[in-house]
Amino acid sequence: MPMNDVRIAITSVLRRIFSKPPMATPVDLHHKTVIVTGTSPGSIGYETAKTLAAWGARVIVTTRSKTDACVQQLRAELQADGFPCAVEGHPLDLTHAESVETFVRWYHNSIDAPLHILLNNAGVHSDILGSWTEPHLSDDGFEIHWRTNYMGAMHLTHRLLDRLQQAGTPMEPARVVFVASHLHQKGLNSELFHPSRPYSSWLIYGQSKLGLVHGAFELQRRYAAHNVQSYVLHPGSIATNIAIKGLETNKRMQKLLQIVNPLQMLFMLSPLQGAQTQIYCATQPGLQGGRYFDRCAVATASPEADNRVVAQRLWEETQQWIDGLPTQPSAQHLATPPSATHSGATSQTAAGTA
Numbered sequence: 444m445p446m447n448d449v450r451i452a453i454t455s456v457l458r459r460i461f462s463k464p465p466m467a468t469p470v471d472l473h474h475k476t477v478i479v480t481g482t483s484p485g486s487i488g489y490e491t492a493k494t495l496a497a498w499g500a501r502v503i504v505t506t507r508s509k510t511d512a513c514v515q516q517l518r519a520e521l522q523a524d525g526f527p528c529a530v531e532g533h534p535l536d537l538t539h540a541e542s543v544e545t546f547v548r549w550y551h552n553s554i555d556a557p558l559h560i561l562l563n564n565a566g567v568h569s570d571i572l573g574s575w576t577e578p579h580l581s582d583d584g585f586e587i588h589w590r591t592n593y594m595g596a597m598h599l600t601h602r603l604l605d606r607l608q609q610a611g612t613p614m615e616p617a618r619v620v621f622v623a624s625h626l627h628q629k630g631l632n633s634e635l636f637h638p639s640r641p642y643s644s645w646l647i648y649g650q651s652k653l654g655l656v657h658g659a660f661e662l663q664r665r666y667a668a669h670n671v672q673s674y675v676l677h678p679g680s681i682a683t684n685i686a687i688k689g690l691e692t693n694k695r696m697q698k699l700l701q702i703v704n705p706l707q708m709l710f711m712l713s714p715l716q717g718a719q720t721q722i723y724c725a726t727q728p729g730l731q732g733g734r735y736f737d738r739c740a741v742a743t744a745s746p747e748a749d750n751r752v753v754a755q756r757l758w759e760e761t762q763q764w765i766d767g768l769p770t771q772p773s774a775q776h777l778a779t780p781p782s783a784t785h786s787g788a789t790s791q792t793a794a795g796t797a
């Protein structure tokens with residue numbers, strides 16, 4: 444483990460032991476419609492959705508599977524605590540363009556409401572031990588962390604911008620919140636377009652989060668004048684399902700982690716505590732967007748994120764990729780196997796589409 448990672452890990456443990464994590468202040472969210480992606484029980488998305496619904500919002504949640512069960516569990520817990528339980532849900536898999544398009548169509552047809560807050564929370568790190576020597580690819584041929592964490596979130600956001608603009612006003616702009624990570628600091632701008640480092644899932648995870656920071660800052664520059672503000676954040680080090688899922692290829696370690704999982708709470712944040720910074724960004728009145736947040740406060744993003752030329756290029760290449768996606772289901776698109784040129788590091792670039 445590099446020295447810098449050891450330092451970050453020790454700092455986060457000491458912080459956890461010696462300082463109380465900040466909590467967002469409740470805000471009246473009646474008449475607000477919110478989407479939170481990635482809300483499986485045990486995740487920070489789940490606690491985020493529950494809090495926003497408890498504060499009065501109509502909350503749309505997404506999971507890859509068992510969405511109905513997730514909705515039922517949220518409603519039951521809210522009801523038991525005497526809160527409103529305006530929670531609805533729909534499956535969403537960010538790695539499948541058709542799933543995103545289907546979700547957006549469902550939102551337009553079934554929910555049919557202006558969207559006040561889009562919380563891009565869903566994300567993966569599928570190789571916590573860093574043992575992959577080759578990239579694992581999505582069905583359409585991109586490196587899986589880049590595809591899920593960056594491309595999927597940007598696809599969804601672009602498709603919902605019209606609904607966000609409908610909801611935003613000069614006094615109360617709509618908000619897009621991106622859950623990144625302090626690991627975006629591992630990302631390099633040069634690697635976004637011409638990857639040259641040997642494959643490491645940790646580095647690509649960091650690249651995907653750097654992509655989100657650029658995406659958030661660029662969204663702010665492009666849409667603040669259209670009443671949409673954008674926020675990006677590090678949620679903290681939290682005991683969720685992410686590490687367990689990240690051991691899927693190592694069943695023995697996964698079992699061990701499941702056993703010691705409760706101990707994580709000693710040195711990591713609980714999912715509710717870890718949800719606070721995104722709840723803060725989504726709700727605190729008058730909060731200026733276009734900034735990076737940590738512990739419910741403005742923080743400093745990596746200097747790489749200051750490069751507007753890179754952000755603009757990444758935005759434009761991503762937009763180009765999205766514009767080329769079919770908006771209606773097509774059997775042919777589903778059946779197309781990943782091209783060989785999508786293996787290796789180039790699969791992480793937004794430009795490397797079929």
Ligand SMILES: NC(=O)c1ccc[n+]([C@@H]2O[C@H](COP(=O)([O-])OP(=O)(O)OC[C@H]3O[C@@H](n4cnc5c(N)ncnc54)[C@H](OP(=O)(O)O)[C@@H]3O)[C@@H](O)[C@H]2O)c1
Pocket residue numbers: 480481482483485486487488505506507508535536537538564565566567568591595622623624625677678679680681682683684685686688
């Ligand atoms: N936990 C931490 O310490 C930490 C630190 C920094 C940043 N983060 C970020 O925080 C966010 C939430 O993570 P978490 O810790 O709450 O992890 P989690 O418990 O694993 O929850 C992640 C959520 O994202 C969903 N998801 C995964 N892949 C998806 C895909 N392809 N399409 C749609 N949804 C997908 C998961 O659904 P399934 O249940 O179907 O997998 C789950 O609902 C992520 O963006 C993560 O990168 C977490």
